[in-house]
Every structure is written in structure tokens, then in C-alpha cells.
Amino acid sequence: xxxxxxxxxxxxxxxxxxxxxxxxxxxxxxxxxxxxxxxxxxxxxxxxxxxxxxxxxxxxxxxxxxxxxxxxxxxxxxxxxxxxxxxxxxxxxxxxxxxxxxxxxxxxxxxxxxxxxxxxxxxxxxxxxxxxxxxxxxxxxxxxxxxxxxxxxxxxxxxxxxxxxxxxxxxxxxxxxxxxxxxxxxxxxxxxxxxxxxxxxxxxxxxxxxxxxxxxxxxxxxxxxxxxxxxxxxxxxxxxxxxxxxxxxxxxxxxxxxxxxxxxxxxxxxxxxxxxxxxxxxxxxxxxxxxxxxxxxx
Amino acid sequence: xxxxxxxxxxxxxxxxxxxxxxxxxxxxxxxxxxxxxxxxxxxxxxxxxxxxxxxxxxxxxxxxxxxxxxxxxxxxxxxxxxxxxxxxxxxxxxxxxxxxxxxxxxxxxxxxxxxxxxxxxxxxxxxxxxxxxxxxxxxxxxxxxxxxxxxxxxxxxxxxxxxxxxxxxxxx
Numbered sequence: 363x364x365x366x367x368x369x370x371x372x373x374x375x376x377x378x379x380x381x382x383x384x385x386x387x388x389x390x391x392x393x394x395x396x397x398x399x400x401x402x403x404x405x406x407x408x409x410x411x412x413x414x415x416x417x418x419x420x421x422x423x424x425x426x427x428x429x430x431x432x433x434x435x436x437x438x439x440x441x442x443x444x445x446x447x448x449x450x451x452x453x454x455x456x457x458x459x460x461x462x463x464x465x466x467x468x469x470x471x472x473x474x475x476x477x478x479x480x481x482x483x484x485x486x487x488x489x490x491x492x493x494x495x496x497x498x499x500x501x502x503x504x505x506x507x508x509x510x511x512x513x514x515x516x517x518x519x520x521x522x523x524x525x526x527x528x529x530x531x532x533x534x535x536x537x538x539x540x541x542x543x544x545x546x547x548x549x550x551x552x553x554x555x556x557x558x559x560x561x562x563x564x565x566x567x568x569x570x571x572x573x574x575x576x577x578x579x580x581x582x583x584x585x586x587x588x589x590x591x592x593x594x595x596x597x598x599x600x601x602x603x604x605x606x607x608x609x610x611x612x613x614x615x616x617x618x619x620x621x622x623x624x625x626x627x628x629x630x631x632x633x634x635x636x637x638x639x640x641x642x643x644x645x646x647x648x649x650x651x652x653x654x655x656x657x658x659x660x
Numbered sequence: 661x662x663x664x665x666x667x668x669x670x671x672x673x674x675x676x677x678x679x680x681x682x683x684x685x686x687x688x689x690x691x692x693x694x695x696x697x698x699x700x701x702x703x704x705x706x707x708x709x710x711x712x713x714x715x716x717x718x719x720x721x722x723x724x725x726x727x728x729x730x731x732x733x734x735x736x737x738x739x740x741x742x743x744x745x746x747x748x749x750x751x752x753x754x755x756x757x758x759x760x761x762x763x764x765x766x767x768x769x770x771x772x773x774x775x776x777x778x779x780x781x782x783x784x785x786x787x788x789x790x791x792x793x794x795x796x797x798x799x800x801x802x803x804x805x806x807x808x809x810x811x812x813x814x815x816x817x818x819x820x821x822x823x824x825x826x827x828x829x830x831x832x
Binding site: 387395416 | 684691726789794
């Protein structure tokens with residue numbers, strides 16, 4: 363004990379040594395997260411620490427919305443009322459027609475012994491903030507594990523699909539938007555019935571169809587809806603509209619550019635659609651080349 | 661290069677609670693719902709404040725704080741766990757190693773020191789992302805480092821306010 367230096371000179375490891383320790387720790391975390399997905403629990407615990415801050419940071423915007431709601435003018439309200447009444451009439455008519463069609467459809471499906479169309483229960487959620495990350499298109503919503511949200515649930519607005527829940531924390535969830543680079547949605551061309559895979563480009567408001575043969579029938583203005591074959595998105599929800607088709611014989615595939623229909627970037631409120639019933643198991647292939655189920659990269 | 665003269669003034673010791681408060685405020689600023697082009701221009705406030713305290717008070721803030729803040733940022737961004745932690749640790753190292761040098765300079769040369777350090781931080785995050793399979797997001801990604809450095813004089817003035825001694829009321 364006598365030989366240790368007085369505390370005045372005891373400074374611990376040098377900055378370089380400390381840097382090494384913390385850099386190593388970070389790299390270990392990075393590898394554990396990127397390669398093995400070990401850190402879900404650690405992530406959820408740390409997320410609780412930052413939750414109050416997340417709510418606090420989102421508060422001014424929410425409050426601003428509420429205040430501007432309060433000071434709506436009388437004429438604006440009257441116009442709104444007028445417009446909504448007209449809309450209501452039109453919709454009521456459409457709803458009656460739809461009911462009749464639904465009845466007819468149910469009968470036909472019953473005749474065909476077809477599976478009843480999935481009607482997913484939905485849950486209202488509010489977008490807290492967009493992740494501050496130029497690499498990806500993600501938003502945080504205010505519903506989490508406590509509200510029964512599970513990873514994989516589709517998220518939409520009143521027009522169509524905007525994304526998918528990818529991570530769930532205690533009171534928050536992270537939604538990867540369809541514009542995120544590498545996010546794929548299986549779609550169906552409403553006009554021709556052709557199936558395709560719609561991929562995000564990481565660019566707001568631009569999606570592209572992958573691997574479309576040059577001769578495939580796609581035109582500007584075609585509506586794309588979810589095909590439902592992935593077991594994630596329920597079938598028949600509008601996703602995007604084709605805005606440009608470029609066929610260059612120098613390439614193998616046509617270049618089909620689309621734009622999302624739903625307000626992928628413009629919404630403050632969204633609907634989280636309920637988890638879909640599990641798909642039937644894929645029949646076993648020959649054991650030699652069992653295709654591994656491809657996991658979406660996060 | 662011009663050495664600062666205002667450096668010579670005597671400042672009160674900084675309170676640890678004040679450091680913690682500024683760090684929480686920076687975290688809050690990072691979590692604000694920025695969107696559109698603002699997302700590119702807005703600096704990483706946490707990196708900026710960590711760098712500031714590492715240069716001003718290297719004994720009161722260290723790698724552990726920087727590293728923990730990095731983890732919190734990773735959670736908030738939903739990005740790979742540890743990328744901001746790595747970047748902030750290296751930033752803290754640079755700040756601590758350079759603190760004697762940077763402290764002696766006046767404001768303009770200080771900014772010239774801050775720009776490369778913030779660029780380095782974004783470069784590390786970028787490298788980690790590219791290694792993990794992301795695409796290069798374009799040079800606009802580095803804009804935030806420059807706006808961060810542009811905020812440095814204001815930051816340095818504001819954060820020093822609580823340390824300025826109050827004028828003695830008994831003196832005329």
C-alpha cells in the first residue's frame with residue numbers, strides 16, 4: 363500500500379487504452395447485432411431509458427397540432443361539414459353497393475369453398491418521429507409491446523400500405539416504410555393480374571418493380587395492390603401506381619418506376635393492421651436444396 | 661495563428677449537473693421530429709456537446725458517458741447497435757487528446773479543429789453502415805458536420821454563461 367502513488371497522480375489507463383476498450387466493446391456489440399441478432403432484450407431495456415425523452419421531443423409537434431385544431435375558423439368548419447355530408451352521402455351509396463357485393467361474393471366463395479377473405483383488425487397509432495438516419499426510411503409509432511403490437515404487422519393509412527413493424531419496444535414500435543431501401547412488397551397489377559415484387563429505393567416517393575421482363579404488360583397509371591402471398595400484407599390493399607415504364611433492349615429487365623399511393627411521409631396518424639393468421643406450412647422440398655427462409659435485413 | 665485572450669479570464673468550476681443537463685438537452689434536440697431537407701442539415705447535437713465538454717472539461721466527462729450516449733442514439737435511430745457508440749468514443753478520444761491545443765486557440769481556428777472531428781464522426785457511422793450493406797447516401801450526408809461547426813461559437817458562448825462569475829454587488 364505504501365508504494366502506490368498518491369491519488370493526485372493516479373489517472374487510470376491512458377486515453378488510448380480507454381479508447382481501445384470502448385471501441386472493442388462497440389465492435390462486439392455491432393457484430394452481435396448485425397450477425398446474430400442477440401441484443402433484442404438489451405435494446406428493449408435501453409429503450410425504456412430513452413422513452414420519456416422520445417415522448418418529450420415529440421410533444422411540441424403534437425401540441426402544435428392540437429392548438430391549430432382549436433383555432434379553426436367557423437367558415438372552415440362549415441365548409442368541412444358541407445364536404446363531409448356530401449362525401450357521406452356518396453360513401454353511403456357505395457357502402458350499400460359494397461354490402462350487396464360482399465353478400466354475393468360470400469355466397470360465391472362459399473360455393474367455391476374458398477377461404478374467407480382475411481379481415482384484419484386494425485389499431486390506431488400516432489407517428490412520434492422519423493428516425494434521424496439518412497440511410498433508412500423508418501418512423502417510430504406510439505404503440506408497442508404493451509398494446510399487443512408484434513413485429514411484422516403491416517401499417518397503413520386510409521389509402522393503402524405505408525410499411526411494416528420491424529422492431530417492437532415496450533411502448534413504441536419502429537415501422538420500416540415501403541420506401542426503405544431493401545424493403546420488398548409482393549404486389550399484383552390490378553389491370554392485368556400480373557404478380558411482381560415492389561422494392562423501396564431509399565428515395566422518398568419512388569419505388570421500383572424488380573425483375574420485370576421486357577415484354578411484361580405494365581403501363582403508366584397501373585395500380586398495384588398487395589398480392590398477399592407473403593403472409594405479411596393482407597391481399598388487395600393499394601400500394602403504388604406505375605409512373606414510368608422504360609424498356610431498354612440492352613438490359614434484361616424493364617425499368618418500372620412507381621410512386622406510393624398512401625401518404626408514406628405525410629401522415630401523423632396510421633393504422634396498424636392486426637397480425638395475419640399464420641400461413642400454411644410450405645411443403646417440404648427435396649432435402650438436397652431446402653431453401654432457407656430469407657430473413658429481412660434490418 | 662492568433663491565440664485567444666478571453667481564455668485568460670477566470671471561470672467558476674462547471675457543475676456536473678449542468679453537464680448532464682446539456683447532454684440531455686442535446687439528446688432531446690436529436691430526437692425532435694426533423695424531416696425533409698432539415699434532416700440533412702441538422703447537426704448531430706449529441707456529438708457536438710460531447711466534443712465540447714471533452715475539450716473544455718476532459719476530467720469531468722469521459723469515454724463511458726460518450727459511449728452510453730452513443731448506445732441511446734442507436735436505440736433512438738433504430739440503427740445497428742454500437743455504431744454511434746463507436747463514433748462517439750473516437751470523438752471523445754480526439755477531444756481529450758486535443759483539448760490543451762484547441763483550448764489555446766481563438767474561435768476561428770477552433771472551428772477549423774471542430775470540422776474534421778465532426779466529419780470523422782459521421783465518416784465512422786458511414787463506414788459501419790456501408791460495411792453492413794447500406795449504400796452511400798450522397799455527399800449531403802456530411803453537411804450536418806459543417807452546420808455543427810458553425811454552431812460552435814454560439815454553443816461555446818452559451819455553455820460558458822453559468823461559469824462567468826457574477827459581478828460583486830458590494831463593489832462600486
